[in-house]
Amino acid sequence: MNIFTLLYIIITSAAALLFCIMAFTMPHKSKLEKNSKLKARYIKQLVNMLGEITPSEQITARGVRQRMALAEAIYIVVSHTYGIDTDKLKQITQINRLERFLSRAITFSRGIRRSHLLLLMSCLPASEEASDKLLHNINSRNSLVRTNALLATLALKPSHAIKTIASLDFELQHTDIARIIALLRRGLLPIAYEPLLESHNRNLRMLGIAIVRAFGINIAEKQLCHIIYTESDNEIATEALYTLATLGRTLSRTRIRERLATMPPSQRKDLCRHITTEGYSLQTMRSLFSIEESCHAEKLINSHKRKLTKIAATI
Amino acid sequence: MGKIIIYSQQIHTATLIAEVIADTADVEYCDTPEELIRHCIEHKPDLVIIIAIAPFLNGSHIIRRIRFRGGRRPAIYVIAWHQSEHIVLSLLECGVDQYMTFPICMGRLQSKINQFLQSNDTR
Amino acid sequence: MNVSLTIFLLTLSAISLAAARHTLRIMQSIRTRKELCDEGTGCYESLGFVGCSVICSAVDNLYHIEQLLNVEYDRYEVIIVLDAQLHTEKFAHIIAHYRMIKVNCSPSDELPTARIRNLYRSSSRNFRRLVLIDCEQRSAYDDFDAAASVASYKFLLPIRSHTLLHRHAIESAAIILSESNYKNIELLISHVGEGGYIFRRQTIIEHGGFSSHLIREINKKATLDIYLPISYTPHTFQHIKPTLKVAIFCTIVTLFLTTWITWGVAAVAALGTTLILICAAGFFSARLYGERSWSSYNIFWFFRQMCSFFRPRKFIV
Numbered sequence: 044m045n046i047f048t049l050l051y052i053i054i055t056s057a058a059a060l061l062f063c064i065m066a067f068t069m070p071h072k073s074k075l076e077k078n079s080k081l082k083a084r085y086i087k088q089l090v091n092m093l094g095e096i097t098p099s100e101q102i103t104a105r106g107v108r109q110r111m112a113l114a115e116a117i118y119i120v121v122s123h124t125y126g127i128d129t130d131k132l133k134q135i136t137q138i139n140r141l142e143r144f145l146s147r148a149i150t151f152s153r154g155i156r157r158s159h160l161l162l163l164m165s166c167l168p169a170s171e172e173a174s175d176k177l178l179h180n181i182n183s184r185n186s187l188v189r190t191n192a193l194l195a196t197l198a199l200k201p202s203h204a205i206k207t208i209a210s211l212d213f214e215l216q217h218t219d220i221a222r223i224i225a226l227l228r229r230g231l232l233p234i235a236y237e238p239l240l241e242s243h244n245r246n247l248r249m250l251g252i253a254i255v256r257a258f259g260i261n262i263a264e265k266q267l268c269h270i271i272y273t274e275s276d277n278e279i280a281t282e283a284l285y286t287l288a289t290l291g292r293t294l295s296r297t298r299i300r301e302r303l304a305t306m307p308p309s310q311r312k313d314l315c316r317h318i319t320t321e322g323y324s325l326q327t328m329r330s331l332f333s334i335e336e337s338c339h340a341e342k343l344i345n346s347h348k349r350k351l352t353k354i355a356a357t358i
Numbered sequence: 359m360g361k362i363i364i365y366s367q368q369i370h371t372a373t374l375i376a377e378v379i380a381d382t383a384d385v386e387y388c389d390t391p392e393e394l395i396r397h398c399i400e401h402k403p404d405l406v407i408i409i410a411i412a413p414f415l416n417g418s419h420i421i422r423r424i425r426f427r428g429g430r431r432p433a434i435y436v437i438a439w440h441q442s443e444h445i446v447l448s449l450l451e452c453g454v455d456q457y458m459t460f461p462i463c464m465g466r467l468q469s470k471i472n473q474f475l476q477s478n479d480t481r
Numbered sequence: 482m483n484v485s486l487t488i489f490l491l492t493l494s495a496i497s498l499a500a501a502r503h504t505l506r507i508m509q510s511i512r513t514r515k516e517l518c519d520e521g522t523g524c525y526e527s528l529g530f531v532g533c534s535v536i537c538s539a540v541d542n543l544y545h546i547e548q549l550l551n552v553e554y555d556r557y558e559v560i561i562v563l564d565a566q567l568h569t570e571k572f573a574h575i576i577a578h579y580r581m582i583k584v585n586c587s588p589s590d591e592l593p594t595a596r597i598r599n600l601y602r603s604s605s606r607n608f609r610r611l612v613l614i615d616c617e618q619r620s621a622y623d624d625f626d627a628a629a630s631v632a633s634y635k636f637l638l639p640i641r642s643h644t645l646l647h648r649h650a651i652e653s654a655a656i657i658l659s660e661s662n663y664k665n666i667e668l669l670i671s672h673v674g675e676g677g678y679i680f681r682r683q684t685i686i687e688h689g690g691f692s693s694h695l696i697r698e699i700n701k702k703a704t705l706d707i708y709l710p711i712s713y714t715p716h717t718f719q720h721i722k723p724t725l726k727v728a729i730f731c732t733i734v735t736l737f738l739t740t741w742i743t744w745g746v747a748a749v750a751a752l753g754t755t756l757i758l759i760c761a762a763g764f765f766s767a768r769l770y771g772e773r774s775w776s777s778y779n780i781f782w783f784f785r786q787m788c789s790f791f792r793p794r795k796f797i798v
Contacts, residue, residue, distance in 0.1 A: 045486075045747070047487075047490060048486070048490060048747040048748065048750075048751055049747070051490055051493065051494065051751050051754075052747075052750050052751050052754050054497075055493075055497050055751070055754040055755055055757070055758045056754045056757070056758075058497065058501060058758050058761075059754065059757045059758040059760075059761040059762075060761075061761075062504065062758070062761035062762050062764070062765040063761045063764070063765070065765050066761070066764050066765040066768045079369065079370075082370060083369070083370065083373045086370060086373050086374050086377060087373065087377045090374065090377040090378055090464065091377070093464065094378075094464065094465075094468075116370075119370045119371065119374055120374060122461070123371060123374055123460050123461055123462065124374075124461050124462055124463065124464055125461040125462070125463055126463045126464075126465070127464065155509075155512045155513060155516055158516060159516055162516070187513060187516060187517070214661055216659065216660050216661060217528040217529035217531075217659040217660075218517065218525065218528060218656050218659065218660075221525050221526075221528060225461075228459075228460075228461055229461045257441065259441075278661065278664075282529075285530050309683045312683065313635055313683070316633055316634075316635075317530060319633075320633050338590070339590060339591070342587045342589075342590070345584075345585040345586075345587065346584055346585055346586055346587075346600060346602075346631060347584060347602065348584060348585050349582055349583065349584050349585070350585055410553065411553060412550070412551045412552060412553050413551075414607055415550055415607050415608070415610060416547045416548075416550035416551045417543070417546065417547050417550060417578060417579055417608060417611070418547055438553075439526070440526055440553075440555060441526065442526060442527070442555055444606065444609070445555065447606060448606045448607035448609070449607070451605070451606050451607065452605070452606075452607045
């Protein structure tokens with residue numbers, strides 16, 4: 044047996060063994076359950092403590108495992124609730140030195156692990172200095188790290204939210220926007236939709252449109268129409284058009300029709316289907332699309348209707 | 359003390375909700391629809407909290423099975439992230455009593471459940 | 482060392498590296514999905530208005546339909562295609578269970594191959610996501626064409642009988658498809674487990690409907706390969722055709738015998754460890770996406786996906 048064959052056998056055997064060990068240890072039920080139980084215990088303690096006027100006992104976490112479980116418990120509680128007492132949370136964070144613990148862990152981790160830690164950080168009532176330390180992560184090449192760093196920065200420095208988003212040198216994706224909206228729903232960000240819609244920054248405009256849609260702000264119709272008429276970025280204009288349709292506002296306007304005429308046929312067709320599912324009338328379709336497209340829309344609308352005369356005849 | 363069953367596939371979210379309302383009622387937790395139905399038959403709860411919307415949209419007729427004939431008719435509350443109108447209307451039309459969206463206010467949820475259990479007792 | 486043995490060892494090394502690379506990609510994708518779809522991230526109701534229509538051929542089981550409808554993503558629908566004349570009882574059962582009513586249906590101007598006899602939608606708002614099509618049973622491609630012609634959303638996910646969706650499959654596909662880098666993507670191919678294809682509806686129309694050579698016709702630049710599990714069948718190795726099983730067995734035995742005769746025991750050991758490595762990698766990735774037990778079926782699929790590079794680009798249902 045020559046040395047290369049032997050070497051190959053050793054390496055592949057080691058790799059196979061490694062995969063087997065990973066497969067068997069990965070779900071490690073007992074460890075998972077242990078962590079899960081610890082997290083559940085902390086959630087219970089947190090809820091009880093946040094509910095009491097004068098908390099009787101302190102929540103303590105010692106060691107990496109307990110601190111991590113506590114940080115995850117805080118994340119679960121904070122991400123699912125609003126209006127909780129941040130002073131009490133701050134106290135827990137300080138007593139257990141969670142901010143320092145997470146900051147160090149973020150420094151020494153990378154990839155998805157780092158993004159998870161950043162997500163946990165976004166729910167901690169940490170100091171503003173902590174957000175400064177996270178700033179460099181916003182420019183990370185990993186999109187998940189980037190997004191979670193942004194969320195953490197927004198949560199830690201809510202007053203700088205618009206400035207932070209405006210200074211981003213990457214495009215916010217729909218997933219990122221959905222997660223920022225989740226922060227808004229928790230009442231963390233003091234952002235009004237109007238300046239966002241009026242901004243010339245792509246990310247701010249997209250966020251503004253998403254806020255209008257998520258909170259059903261019908262009074263933003265005028266601003267949305269303005270975006271549709273004037274926006275040079277086709278993606279933003281399309282987003283505004285879809286949002287207007289989702290809100291059920293009037294679409295049969297000359298300038299909207301003009302904008303639609305500049306869109307590629309496939310996009311027009313997609314929009315046509317969207318408008319149909321939103322329940323617009325055939326008359327609106329005819330006013331917006333060409334004869335061929337409105338024929339298609341008519342068929343679509345009809346496919347949501349029942350021919351009553353025929354049914355009556357069969358009865 | 360009233361009986362409440364929570365159904366969720368997300369164990370920690372269920373723990374959170376269970377803990378919020380733990381002072382007001384006996385709370386049971388289950389993570390499969392079958393277990394939920396079994397719990398409803400065995401424990402005859404006053405209220406069922408479901409943290410998901412899919413069981414109402416998939417045709418499993420979960421409400422009919424929870425409120426089985428001859429049994430107690432518990433109230434059904436749903437808590438989820440969805441905000442779209444047609445989902446809310448779908449849930450209410452198929453028999454859900456209350457729909458709440460995440461994030462929730464712990465105090466409000468507690469008082470809402472309290473109020474419900476008290477009015478249920480007086481009935 | 483003789484040249485042929487060197488080439489043999491290099492080939493084995495390439496296979497081992499491919500297995501390791503495939504597993505690492507799956508691991509990375511699944512960890513990302515876990516991070517994006519975890520308990521606290523909130524709901525992705527309608528990401529960039531990306532919607533997905535699951536189009537089903539030969540799905541007639543109520544339990545199966547229930548599983549397909551068990552998706553929390555908002556912009557989603559399930560379109561079932563069935564021949565009411567052939568499956569009268571099952572068809573009636575679906576109509577009764579989901580309170581479906583016949584609605585108007587005119588021939589499609591987009592897909593002339595779609596010949597729909599009747600179209601049914603539910604009178605209940607909560608089953609609005611289900612559409613039932615009655616059309617003559619021909620091939621699965623014709624069924625998919627019929628479903629695509631009435632689909633409401635931009636993306637189509639074809640599903641065959643016994644195929645189920647992985648948890649968060651639709652959400653994770655929507656997350657990917659909503660990204661602005663991928664706005665021109667026409668086809669998304671999953672290379673995990675039994676795989677899965679998500680087509681842009683417009684692409685199907687432009688190519689005149691579904692066919693076996695559809696994937697070949699789609700520009701490779703408009704195709705996105707992902708390493709996330711989308712669909713699966715609750716099958717085991719028993720479900721693999723006996724002829725295929727015999728072929729696999731014969732290939733392995735022949736490979737070992739040839740190696741032994743040509744290069745001796747050391748080469749056989751190298752081949753053996755390579756096969757063990759592939760099995761271990763397959764087992765590990767199956768555990769990653771939720772399969773609970775050791776399954777030779779999963780390893781078989783892992784190997785198939787690894788070799789997908791050499792297979793012709795065909796859409797086989």
